[in-house]
Amino acid sequence: MPGNRATQDLFLEAFDHAPSRELAPGEVLIAAGAPADQVFNILGGMLMMSRTGRDGRRQVLSFLFRDNFVGLTATDHYHFTDEAVTPARVAWIPREAFDARLASDPAAERTFLNMVFRVLEDMLDEVYSLGQRTALERLAVFLLYLRHWRRQTEGPADDADPALNDVALPMTREDIADFLGLQKETVSRSFRQLEERGLISRTGPSAVRVLDLAGLRDVAGTLDFTSPGRPAAARTASAAGRA
Amino acid sequence: MPGNRATQDLFLEAFDHAPSRELAPGEVLIAAGAPADQVFNILGGMLMMSRTGRDGRRQVLSFLFRDNFVGLTATDHYHFTDEAVTPARVAWIPREAFDARLASDPAAERTFLNMVFRVLEDMLDEVYSLGQRTALERLAVFLLYLRHWRRQTEGPADDADPALNDVALPMTREDIADFLGLQKETVSRSFRQLEERGLISRTGPSAVRVLDLAGLRDVAGTLDFTSPGRPAAARTASAAGRA
């Protein structure tokens, strides 16, 4: 659920005077199966949305950041679980109020529609990653994704700002693994491999520093896509990337 | 882009007098990178949406059927390729006309928003499949998905109608492989495995018959999901499934 506040305050304003709630890490905000009667907006912190199969296999579907909505669905019950990764604060309004807002304000509804589209397009990227990329590539993409979101969330600092290269990893290795469709051991080994290649350094279990951004983007694979039938001309290796 | 006509004709009607076009199998309707200035609705046949990386890896993102929209995006250029799998007919209207329709008709916009939500939820299922399921499970889910869409598309026959058990596979093994995040050889072997287990029989290279629907659903894994922390009570093995 991307986008910066400037283009979105059409709705976010609806939460300005809404009640809010603090979540502790690991706290479940929405359990799969619960009735979908509220809509939440993240004021701060990180949440995680996941789906768990009967046999216990879990897929983390996305990590959620400030100004992302939580709890939206077309159905009247949630199919997913949303829980806090870091301490987080969420504001909430009743679903009817949210729906009424959209119904009475066509501009808001339009903006909202575009947000949902952007979420959908992010999910299509995720499908590409899971279907086509290797473990190492997925992890590289993931680190760039976290960096991207920190930039988005902490205000649009210059992309070259060296502070952006310190990437916090507040989630566990298992959370990362379940997001990337891997096992936690494979995630560990992939971190080591990125480190051995000099692209990152592990500054602790829950933080890494990006040492070679261009190199990391290289491993992630250029994030733009071509049409079949016109195979793009080869490019200098570390060009492109869109984060 | 699911749903049946009954709940959707709010829009579909917008295409009733629109010009339409016949597509031959393999014909590209929309190439990645083209400007997004038209919206299409499928009148008949099957299309396929995919994304191809610079290095040639391709992910098929979805197969599209009657009454699905094609060419919708939040951006002004497509990021995906849409091509015909079978002979197909699509109606088209200019994007501005489509947008104007939504802008002037709040009920239509709301309906459309719900459609996009449903597409998003389908994509989340796909993420779960790619991240967590084995090759055999993915193929079983895929067959059920095709069966489901044929039922949706050819009118709501009884789910038990034996005719539904003949599933056509108009796409190549490679298309299936790229949809499931596998190689074509693995798809072949997985078909054989389903056949050896007596769940299907291959009635030709582009058709299979489902012999044991419950068993196939069993392999697919129950398609409903639980909350973590309350592992659902065990069920009779071949229950559930929501296709």
Added chain:
DNA sequence: CGAAAGGTTGACCAAGATCAAAGTGAGTGG
């Protein structure tokens, strides 16, 4: 300070990929 949870590493294994060759069948031209 000690326990517990999470993380890393290593040895081994297996699902699926890759490489190679042989079938199969739909369409085409003789």
Added chain:
DNA sequence: CCACTCACTTTGATCTTGGTCAACCTTTCG
């Protein structure tokens, strides 16, 4: 109408990536 061809599919042998199992290490927190 038949045989040839080409594209697609299947099957087999082997290899590799990532999974599994198990031990050890390192933070964190009580």
